[in-house]
Amino acid sequence: MVSLRSPSRLPVVGVLAAGRTYRHLLYLLLAIPLGFLYSALFSFGFVFGLLSAVVLVGFVVLLATLLGARIAAGFERWLANRLLGTDLERYDDVPADTDGAVAGVRKYVDAASTWRGVGFLLLKYFVTVIAFVPLVALAFGLPLVLAPLRYPYVATFGESNGEPVTWAIETLPEALLAASVGVIGVLAALHVTNLVAYVCRQMATALLGETTEDEAGPVRESVADDGRDSARSDDGSSGTSDSAGGDDSAPFDDAFIPADAVDPDSDGAPVGDEDRP
Template sequence: MPSPRAGILRAPDGWIRAWPRAVGADRRAGILLVTVIGLRYIASFERGLANALLGTNIAAPDDVQKSGEGIVGTVKAYIQAASTWRGLGFVALKFWIGILSFILLVTFLGTGIELMLTPVFPDGAFNITVGSWEVAQSIETTTEQAVAVPAGALLALAALHILNAFAGANASIASALLGAENTETAEQTG
């Protein structure tokens, strides 16, 4: 005996094709409009953030060329602009860059600070665990604490250099994806 939902699966083919157009065409266009315009604002915010925090000088892209008037022309221009899609790539990449930045911060700087604080907090100040190594719990004697402090200071100093180098890589990525298209590249591809 067929289930009561079997009728839904046997709906006429024409109804299935017409349903998305009848129900959500305007809604999908609105979502696309909000997404594209929101993405442009997010990319602009990220460009300003990179300029302020990473010492870059990323100019706003000027590749939006309106093909018509009104909101439809603006949306078409935004969709056709390469900077919109580079901004989308940057925003998607920014998530993974943020995760990697956090991992580097905790692994190197957190471990260095934890090692430096072992004489004061023998059970651990932050309870940093790297893999299966519990940093503070692995140091048991006073001699190990005496060695851990300068080792932690060196690791913390190295962590600052590692994080600074990673920030430089972030600046390069932001400049490549959020800035105006390079004229030399445009001449070579055009």
């Protein structure tokens, strides 16, 4: 029987057919504007709040920044579940019932999930910087892949010392070479995309929420196995006792034997009428 292998499971080139690759790519595309937005808003909020903490408005700004960070962390958790393949739920570390406005605000400040969210948003800026690498490689590699269909043309790769870096593709061999370089660049960019997405998934799992996997399953199975073993042990012990109680090879039964029917010199065997005095 011939087994058909999924194209997405092929080495190196399978990344082109994997749907998760393009979800990861979309995540990185969204990470660039979101990373700069988080950096601008929360840097301003924390810095301005600390500088103006001598007056009441500074504390208000800091609290608003923390609450905004929680909202942004919730959005990032949703984004990770949709595009990175995680299955996260928000941390349940904020008390539901509090007395007074001060206690209502303090519960968010004391919650560890608030500061985990702040940590994730700070790391998201570095993800934004790294995300430029595969996206730029794709921007340069895709036009080269189409070189055999559009030559002659001049590919531009930026500037160096104020001069543009170009590649004039005028013949078919040059176009085929450019297409080969473009394919290698696209494959490398997609693999780097998956690598960066893997790092982001680990960050989200560690900082944005709890996994919804049922960790009590193995415990319940172990308890069930122990119960079955105990039942088997009980059955075995009861079977042994039954067999022992019902053994017909016992030397004596429970019938009453008169005392004068037992020979004192014997081992307890009954004496017949011919042996009596």
